[in-house]
Amino acid sequence: MYHSKKQWLYPETNPDDVTRLQSELNISAQLATLLVQRGHQDVEAAKAFLYAEEELVFHDPYLFEQMEKVVSRIKRSVDEGEMVLIYGDYDVDGVSASSVMWHALTEIGVMAECYIPNRFTEGYGPNKEAFQWAADEGFTLVITVDCGISGIEEAALLKDLGVDLIITDHHEPKETLPDAYAVIHPHIDPSYPYDKLAGAGVALKVAHAVLGRMPEELLDLAVLGTIADLVPLDGENRLLAKKGIAALEASKRPGILALREVCGLGDSVLNEESVGFAFGPRINAAGRLDSAMPALQMLLAEHVEEALELAKQLDKQNKERQDIVKTITAEAKELVEASMTEDRVLVVASEKWNPGVVGIVASRLVEAYYRPVILLCHDPETGKAKGSGRSIDGFDLFKELSKNEDILPHFGGHPAAAGMTLQSENVAELRERLNHQAESIPGDVFVPRVNVDLKLTVNDVSLDLITEIGKLAPFGMGNPSPRVVVADAKLRDIRQIGRDATHLKVQLAGDKRELDGIGFGFGHVVSEISQMAHVSVMGSLQVNEWNGMRKPQLMIQDLRVDDFQVFDYRGKKKSVQELKDLPKEHTSFLSFQGTSEDFPLHEDDEPLNRFVVLLDLPDDEGVLAEKLHEGVERIYCAFGQGDSFFERLPSREDFRTYYVHMATCERKNLRENLIRLSKERKWSKNTIQFMHQVFSELEFLVTMEDGLPGVNPEAPKRDLTEAPCYQRRIGRQQLEERFVYASLAELKERLQSLRSNKMQEAYT
Incomplete structure (x- = not known):
């Protein structure tokens, strides 16, 4: 057996619903x-989901109760020549939301500027110093994007x-909302029909x-925050994501x-993976290591040369970020292993860490534990700890x-x-409280689980199915890749x-097809799965294109072997070490023979x-057979490692020659002549000992x-097979064969049979 690392959960579906959709x-x-x-x-809902671009439309923005008030105030700023500050966040969602808002406002003539707070000196969301600066600089309207709902003070x-403040x-x-001129927030506005928009969507x-x-020309920007911020990709977000990815593909924007x-x-x-694993990390890197303004400037750049210089800067910062994340992850794991292995909620802090990447590291620790x-990152100058949770x-x-x-003031x-x-x-108090609160959470919540969408055979997998x-x-939150x-x-x-043999490649076989898995x-699982095993492999399907060939491939996320396994180390096939x-x-x-002194041998009473x-x-x-039981999941067959293990059974001529030697040889030359005779007959020490034991029995x-063996003249005539050790040797020879x-x-069939018989005895 090989146990999967997570529980595989199969959601139940109504077969009648499946049949109806399949037919309609x-x-x-x-x-x-x-x-x-x-x-x-x-059927209609399924059709709308499959064909969102044809079936769905963007909701009327005026369904937000205060949208008319917001638009009126923004347009008044144009009429009165006011300066408007767009106040964003330093992640992908905040940067893309800021760029969307800036383009829209400047198109109608607003004198707008963007402000992204520094994660290290200002922290997340609005801060009093920045707002004081805005007032001092003459801004009369501040519009927050992707932040602000917690900024009461x-x-x-x-x-x-x-x-005036528009959030x-x-x-x-x-529970208490900020006292703002207006708030556009899908969670708290009951009149708006969709409450899962990202900051860029809002x-x-x-x-x-x-x-x-609907500014279609801004969809390439809005889709960045929508996908990177991991909001559910259903409903209006699905339409935004589908149209946004198409816009991103066609975009001539210098930053893109x-x-x-x-x-x-x-x-x-x-x-969606281009955003989640390529664009997103680089845009985020700026705000994680320093100011996020270069990322915003790149998206707003009007010339490719300027945008490319900024993109190269972000790419370099992203590489630095990766190295920092690797180091902090290792240090955080050391702290967890040292004192928090029993905690249900891990609260880990240090003065050495970069607060810009702790969210990523937190995600890594969630995966690990x-x-x-x-x-959290301690700042000894301010006496504060700042960080992120997942x-x-x-x-x-x-x-x-x-x-x-x-x-938790903030x-x-x-x-x-x-x-x-x-x-x-x-x-320390926060850690203690959260762990106390977690005691009321059911224990199975803390056992890794994964939902499996489809159970297939190798024969089911085809290019048509993947298409x-x-x-x-696009896949994401609420619509995960199956x-x-x-x-x-x-x-x-x-x-x-x-290069370092850390990855796995398997080839699975069905009756009609084969399927590669990576x-x-x-x-490491290569040493834990026998070639004879039947495996169940969990992962995602994709098309592998190479040398003009296209074929299905499974990207492996977990494996399981439910069957009893046998591993072959017989003879010198593999190193028993x-x-x-x-x-x-x-x-x-x-x-059983006491011939293996290099290993910690099993005690009979255990x-x-x-x-x-x-x-x-x-x-x-x-x-x-007596040793095996139902709890035995794997047997490693390592017998036959030594050259002398499978020695032949001495022939009757060997026995006769040995007996004659013992009966006729002079006593003083007994040992010397026996050595000479063993070389002539090619007897091993074990062979001599065995023949001697047979004759003795x-x-x-x-x-x-004189202490030496000699012939017993009064011994009755008996057959060699009457000796108990000869009988055992015959039995062992048959067992070896x-x-x-x-x-x-x-070999597996025979061991499985012995184990099964033992299990049946246990139940009868």
Whole structure:
């Protein structure tokens, strides 16, 4: 067996719904199943999801209760020549939202400038110093994008300064809302029909209203924040994402072209992964290491040369960010392993860390420990700790943090992620409180789980199926890339690949088709999965294009072997020394002949572990059968490592020659002549000892007065087979023939039979 690292959960679907969609929309059962799982049981709803660009339209922005008030105030700023400050956030969503808002306002004549706070000196969201600066500089209207809903004190200050504040945000609001001129927020506006917009999406709604049309030319910017901020890609977000990716692909915006070049995507077809894994990290890198303004300037650049210089700067910062993340992740794991292994919520802090990347590191720790994680950076000068948190399904991080507002003066976010600032002296208290709160959360919430969308066989997987599944794209939150399990597949090949052999390549076989699988970071499982195993592999399907050939490929995320496994270390096929690396707490080493002194041998009075290493074979198969039990998951057959293990049984001529030698040789020359005779007959030491033991058990030889063996003249005539050790040797020889010279398939069948018989005895 090989246990999967996560629980695989299979959501139930109503087969009638699947059949109806399959028939009405003329799609496969697999695609119909995926639509039902995503909540689109109704034919019209499923059709709208599949064909969003034809079936859906953007909602009227004036459905926001205060949108008319917002547009009127913005247009008044044009009439009165006011200076307007767009106040954004330093992540991809904030930067893209700021650029969307700037383009819309300047198009109608607003004198607008953008302000992105510095993560290190100002922190997340509005701050009093920045708002004071804005008033001093003559700005009479401030419009926040992707932030502001938590800035109660800051809003009050701006009001006292006589500056109007329009908040556009999508983050979780607190119980008390800021006293602003107007608020555009889909979560708190019951009149707007969709509440999952990202900050860039909210900014796009304002742009739509201000311009009096949907600004299609800004979709390439709005899609960056929508995908990178991990909002659900359903409803209006799905339409925005689909149209936005198409706009991104066709964009001639200098900043987008520059990003394509530094990411090596100049000729590639862009998709949601281009944003999530290429564009997004580089835009984010600026705000994580320094000011985010270069990222905004790149998106607003009017010339390719300027944009390219800025994109190269972001690319360099992203590489620096990657190195920093690697170092901090290792240090944070050391702290967890040292004192927090029993914690349900990990709150980890240090003075050395860069606060701009702790959100990424928190995500890495969630992956490693499957616990909610908060990473904080102490600033000894201010006495404050600043950081980010990431959570797991079933633990609403924003809700749980909200219970600690007395020690969390500044925080905001979502159920899955949050940012915060608090006094360093309160970090230990926060850790203690959150862990106490987590005690009421059911324990299974903290067990890694993954939803599997489809259970397939190798024969089910085809290019047509992958193309059809692709109709669900773009994938993201609320519409994840489908996870499939290719179940109980024959293993045609399994091997390590990559320069350092850390990756895995498998070839799965069905009755009609074969399927390649690639698992990055899974190279270690090669030693834990037998060539004879039937494996179930979980992952995502994609098309592998190489040398003009296109074929399906499975990107492996987890594996499982449900069957009993046998590993072949017989003879000299593999080094038996590898077996010393097996986990000691799970492994028992068995030696029936006492010939293996290099290993910590299993004690007879202790139960066998899950993994059993057979260093040799017993004289009787029943002895082996008695040892096995249902808990034994793997057997490593390592017998036959030595050259003398499979010695032939001495012939009757060998026995006669040995007996004659003992009967006729002079006593003083007994040892010397026996050595000469053994060389002539090519007897090993074991052979001589065996023949001597046989004759002794039959009482043909006895110990004489001089201490040397001699012939017993009174011994009755008996056959060699009457000697118990001869009988055992015959039995072991037969056992060797059955186990040593068998194919791996035959060996597994025989061991499985012994184990199964033992299991049946246990139940009867």
